[in-house]
Amino acid sequence: MAGKTLYDKLWDAHLVQQRADGSALLYIDRHILHEVTSPQAFEGLRLADRRPWRLDTNIATPDHNISTDREERAAGVDAIPDETSRIQVKTLDENCESFGIREFKMNEMGQGIVHVMGPELGASLPGMTVVCGDSHTATHGAFACLAHGIGTSEVEHVLATQCLVTKKMKNLLIQVDGELGTGVTAKDVILAVIGEIGTAGGNGYAIEFAGQVFRDMSIEGRMTVCNMAIEAGARVGMVSVDDKTIAYFKGRRFAPTGEMWDRAVSYWRTLQSDSDAVFDKTVVISGSDIVPQVSWGTSPEMVVPVTGSIPRIEDEMDPVKRQAIEHALKYMGLQGGSPVTSIPVDRVFIGSCTNSRIEDLRAAAAIADGRKVASTVKQVLVVPGSQMVKAQAESEGLDQIFIEAGMEWREPGCSMCLAMNADKLGAGEHCASTSNRNFEGRQGNGGRTHLLSPAMAAAAAIAGHITDVRSLKQGSMA
Amino acid sequence: MKVFTVHKGLVAPMDRANVDTDMIIPKQFLKSIKRTGFGPNLFDELRYLDEGQPGQSGRERPLNPDFPLNWSRYQGASILLARENFGCGSSREHAPWALEDYGFRVIIAPSYADIFFNNCFKNGLLPIVLNENIVSNLFREAEQNPGYQLTVDLPRQRLIKPDGEELSFEIDPFYKQCLLEGLDEIGLTLKQADAIHAYEAQHEIDCPWLFHAIK
Numbered sequence: 001m002a003g004k005t006l007y008d009k010l011w012d013a014h015l016v017q018q019r020a021d022g023s024a025l026l027y028i029d030r031h032i033l034h035e036v037t038s039p040q041a042f043e044g045l046r047l048a049d050r051r052p053w054r055l056d057t058n059i060a061t062p063d064h065n066i067s068t069d070r071e072e073r074a075a076g077v078d079a080i081p082d083e084t085s086r087i088q089v090k091t092l093d094e095n096c097e098s099f100g101i102r103e104f105k106m107n108e109m110g111q112g113i114v115h116v117m118g119p120e121l122g123a124s125l126p127g128m129t130v131v132c133g134d135s136h137t138a139t140h141g142a143f144a145c146l147a148h149g150i151g152t153s154e155v156e157h158v159l160a161t162q163c164l165v166t167k168k169m170k171n172l173l174i175q176v177d178g179e180l181g182t183g184v185t186a187k188d189v190i191l192a193v194i195g196e197i198g199t200a201g202g203n204g205y206a207i208e209f210a211g212q213v214f215r216d217m218s219i220e221g222r223m224t225v226c227n228m229a230i231e232a233g234a235r236v237g238m239v240s241v242d243d244k245t246i247a248y249f250k251g252r253r254f255a256p257t258g259e260m261w262d263r264a265v266s267y268w269r270t271l272q273s274d275s276d277a278v279f280d281k282t283v284v285i286s287g288s289d290i291v292p293q294v295s296w297g298t299s300p301e302m303v304v305p306v307t308g309s310i311p312r313i314e315d316e317m318d319p320v321k322r323q324a325i326e327h328a329l330k331y332m333g334l335q336g337g338s339p340v341t342s343i344p345v346d347r348v349f350i351g352s353c354t355n356s357r358i359e360d361l362r363a364a365a366a367i368a369d370g371r372k373v374a375s376t377v378k379q380v381l382v383v384p385g386s387q388m389v390k391a392q393a394e395s396e397g398l399d400q401i402f403i404e405a406g407m408e409w410r411e412p413g414c415s416m417c418l419a420m421n422a423d424k425l426g427a428g429e430h431c432a433s434t435s436n437r438n439f440e441g442r443q444g445n446g447g448r449t450h451l452l453s454p455a456m457a458a459a460a461a462i463a464g465h466i467t468d469v470r471s472l473k474q475g476s477m478a
Numbered sequence: 479m480k481v482f483t484v485h486k487g488l489v490a491p492m493d494r495a496n497v498d499t500d501m502i503i504p505k506q507f508l509k510s511i512k513r514t515g516f517g518p519n520l521f522d523e524l525r526y527l528d529e530g531q532p533g534q535s536g537r538e539r540p541l542n543p544d545f546p547l548n549w550s551r552y553q554g555a556s557i558l559l560a561r562e563n564f565g566c567g568s569s570r571e572h573a574p575w576a577l578e579d580y581g582f583r584v585i586i587a588p589s590y591a592d593i594f595f596n597n598c599f600k601n602g603l604l605p606i607v608l609n610e611n612i613v614s615n616l617f618r619e620a621e622q623n624p625g626y627q628l629t630v631d632l633p634r635q636r637l638i639k640p641d642g643e644e645l646s647f648e649i650d651p652f653y654k655q656c657l658l659e660g661l662d663e664i665g666l667t668l669k670q671a672d673a674i675h676a677y678e679a680q681h682e683i684d685c686p687w688l689f690h691a692i693k
Contacts, residue, residue, distance in 0.1 A: 167650070420508065
């Protein structure tokens with residue numbers, strides 16, 4: 001019999017019941033809640049007079065629509081100017097209070113973007129099943145969690161039953177061998193993967209990322225990669241456990257200690273695909289071929305190397321894809337055939353659950369250090385992913401580097417990744433963004449998003465247009 | 479949940495690939511704490527020429543004359559024809575809520591994003607998968623024939639065209655049952671409470687660090 005993949009192992013370890021019709025009951029170890037996708041779930045519980053099955057698996061925080069402006073934040077929840085946002089944040093507070101769920105409130109140390117705060121608190125740990133009403137939950141797969149996004153009906157289902165009714169996915173191995181070149185980061189790797197397999201390439205699959213490139217990558221880099229599995233169509237993206245994984249969790253707030261830690265570690269060490277495991281599909285990419293990536297269009301698969309050009313309609317033969325390129329060029333206001341480095345940048349966003357961790361901020365600061373934002377750039381937002389990231393960055397003086405370069409240092413939250421708060425693009429504005437989606441209107445009605453790495457975003461801020469970070473000499477921190 | 483058995487309705491086309499959930503319901507409308515009322519803002523950025531805000535009446539807003547759902551021939555449509563990877567992007571259940579609130583009961587596309595697909599079934603919305611050529615034919619027929627209607631027979635898993643031609647489609651038996659009976663999934667799962675308790679007790683023995691950690 002063939003061995004098991006990491007996904008098979010995690011699935012088997014959480015299977016409560018397999019049903020004849022192919023569906024299964026899967027036990028959930030950690031459920032993370034935020035203000036946008038939970039209110040209707042709590043309301044559903046109330047209407048049916050149900051209670052959460054197990055309180056200690058749930059953890060909540062507001063992140064999606066809170067202000068990142070220092071003064072507005074300091075004024076507290078009651079002072080949130082937008083009424084609908086205020087109601088939503090207050091509703092989360094009230095629901096957590098009345099059901100007894102541990103919440104890290106808006107201005108509390110520990111608060112942050114759900115997928116930044118979960119790992120940094122040790123609230124998500126290797127081997128767990130982790131769900132959240134947010135599609136970027138795959139982030140937690142970076143340390144061998146079976147983690148994925150769910151809808152609000154499922155949020156209610158998990159609250160009430162501690163289980164998810166689900167079907168087993170297929171196994172997809174994405175192997176990136178070799179070594180990355182200088183200036184090439186985790187973000188470039190995942191963008192290149194999406195460019196290769198397309199935004200529907202992973203539909204129906206759980207992805208395991210394997211190969212030397214991921215072994216060499218930090219846990220934070222692996223989080224960036226797994227975070228965007230959903231942009232490749234896969235709900236789940238995972239990397240197996242190694243020494244780095246274990247070192248990352250040692251001493252985290254909710255991580256086990258003492259003898260319990262040792263037991264956990266010996267279990268975590270088994271969280272790898274067996275050498276004879278069989279995958280339904282395998283994609284192999286050479287790491288040394290990857291150069292910094294930039295998205296030009298309105299889907300994350302519309303990505304090109306920074307050394308490349310914007311595609312021309314006439315070069316595409318498939319009629320549906322042709323139409324998509326035509327739409328995207330029009331929306332983005334771009335000419336097919338021109339180099340991506342010719343794209344001017346109006347605003348820059350450094351943040352989001354993809355790229356707002358301390359290593360991301362260090363990478364951006366290394367470029368910004370001693371330089372100034374181009375005069376044509378209207379705004380550069382640097383938004384740390386959590387209160388803890390913010391405190392760490394400030395202790396390292398990164399905030400001062402950003403401010404001296406002419407960037408804005410903000411309070412933690414999702415911010416301009418999805419523009420539910422006041423941080424948004426104006427119509428027609430181009431944004432170099434470290435976030436995960438470049439859909440039409442995502443960062444503001446009519447806004448034009450270019451996805452790239454934190455270092456590339458900082459370089460674009462300095463140059464005033466998309467530029468190859470490798471052509472900039474790094475600052476004193478490099 | 480609404481029961482779904484047989485549905486006959488007007489077909490409207492959404493002729494682009496990779497329609498994402500931001501396009502189906504833009505973020506400013508996600509601030510609602512209700513499940514209903516999203517219909518007027520379905521496809522908001524495509525449907526209207528101005529930028530929509532929550533609480534605004536759709537009737538006073540300038541419609542985009544180029545968007546098919548605004549054309550008189552598609553008013554009252556309840557079956558949406560779509561292209562590949564429909565519903566990609568965010569997990570927001572507001573997307574199926576908006577489609578359902580607008581009046582759609584069926585979507586027909588070559589493929590869907592996983593989370594969206596799953597969310598549809600929780601809301602009495604039937605996403606049918608047909609191969610690309612068949613979907614392209616349906617687009618052509620719907621566009622060439624004003625008033626084009628289809629009948630969807632879920633128990634028999636058949637799509638019936640106006641000329642009587644029948645197309646069969648596949649559906650997961652569990653989802654089919656949920657739609658046919660309008661089942662309360664939580665109620666169903668809670669009938670398995672003993673199995674969940676038994677699993678949980680063993681899980682706590684195997685992985686005790688997963689219990690009582692969050693304080």
